[in-house]
Amino acid sequence: TEEKPEILQLGPYPPWDEEPLNQAFKMHRYFEAEDKTALLQSVGAHIRAIATRGELGANSALIDACPNLEIISVYGVGYDAVDLNTCRERGIRVTNTPDVLTKDVADLGVAMMLCQSRGMIGAETWVKDGSWAQKGLYPLKRQVWGKRAGILGLGRIGFEVAKRLKGFDMQLSYSDTSAKPYAEGMTYIADPVELARTSDFLFVTLAASIETRHIVGREVIDALGAKGMLINISRASNIDEDALLDALEAGRLGSAALDVFEGEPNLNPRFLDLPNVLLQPHHASGTVETRQAMGKLLRNNLTAHFAGADLLTPVL
Numbered sequence: 124t125e126e127k128p129e130i131l132q133l134g135p136y137p138p139w140d141e142e143p144l145n146q147a148f149k150m151h152r153y154f155e156a157e158d159k160t161a162l163l164q165s166v167g168a169h170i171r172a173i174a175t176r177g178e179l180g181a182n183s184a185l186i187d188a189c190p191n192l193e194i195i196s197v198y199g200v201g202y203d204a205v206d207l208n209t210c211r212e213r214g215i216r217v218t219n220t221p222d223v224l225t226k227d228v229a230d231l232g233v234a235m236m237l238c239q240s241r242g243m244i245g246a247e248t249w250v251k252d253g254s255w256a257q258k259g260l261y262p263l264k265r266q267v268w269g270k271r272a273g274i275l276g277l278g279r280i281g282f283e284v285a286k287r288l289k290g291f292d293m294q295l296s297y298s299d300t301s302a303k304p305y306a307e308g309m310t311y312i313a314d315p316v317e318l319a320r321t322s323d324f325l326f327v328t329l330a331a332s333i334e335t336r337h338i339v340g341r342e343v344i345d346a347l348g349a350k351g352m353l354i355n356i357s358r359a360s361n362i363d364e365d366a367l368l369d370a371l372e373a374g375r376l377g378s379a380a381l382d383v384f385e386g387e388p389n390l391n392p393r394f395l396d397l398p399n400v401l402l403q404p405h406h407a408s409g410t411v412e413t414r415q416a417m418g419k420l421l422r423n424n425l426t427a428h429f430a431g432a433d434l435l436t437p438v439l
């Protein structure tokens with residue numbers, strides 16, 4: 124009998140994935156190894172695949188430690204943590220899990236807009252701590268419907284956000300590297316600063332890369348302004364976090380609703396003291412249904428690769 128392909132597993136998966144993965148492959152649990160260097164020294168040469176949740180770590184040093192690596196499978200649509208140049212040079216294939224998570228991510232982005240704009244977290248505290256009974260009416264919040272929304276990056280997720288916002292009678296604009304034929308009823312504004320100036324709500328739905336790093340910087344943030352809200356469901360690296368924190372603290376930006384952070388889960392403590400933020404623990408794709416679909420797609424890509432079949436969702 125042929126030996127199971129050996130896989131380096133960079134992070135944990137739900138039980139419904141762990142079981143079939145362990146069945147089909149010999150999994151090496153890198154994230155649990157106390158001595159990661161020793162693990163790589165002993166199994167590195169046997170590793171034919173890396174399974175990652177998109178953690179920083181699928182970098183060139185790790186890839187170099189696996190000289191017989193054939194494929195990196197990402198559990199997530201974002202593959203910014205994978206060193207694509209090294210993969211390209213070495214002929215290593217890369218897969219991700221697009222499409223299956225698109226609508227969940229859009230749902231959470233829109234939910235964050237509504238929650239933050241209507242002050243729902245504070246409103247619940249108002250009920251639970253007795254303020255409603257003692258102090259009376261909850262302070263008035265801001266309207267959402269009919270306002271101007273900007274979408275920075277009209278890919279799959281941005282498109283689904285736009286679709287949902289149309290239901291709120293919002294005026295929609297978007298920015299991307301080019302105007303999109305499928306952007307019906309939306310205004311194309313190439314310059315992100317102009318987009319922000321034209322928006323009450325700015326959604327960041329860009330795939331992250333070196334080119335998009337800090338695309339939302341001080342200029343975009345100031346253009347969005349003291350009444351504006353920034354919503355990020357993409358990657359932290361798309362935003363200059365120091366500029367964002369400065370603007371939120373000074374009131375130059377109205378508010379922010381964020382699902383992703385530099386250095387997450389250890390976020391900058393300045394976020395924790397801000398009254399004008401909604402902070403979420405990177406769970407935009409975090410539903411049972413979508414995570415099951417993501418796990419299945421990750422496994423099917425690996426299975427296809429080792430069967431010599433076409434990859435289902437190749438990046439490289």
Ligand code: 8YV
Binds near residue numbers: 200406
């Ligand atoms: C994570 C994500 O992969 O799809 C992405 O790019 O960031 C998420 O889906 C997921 O949280 C698993 O860690």
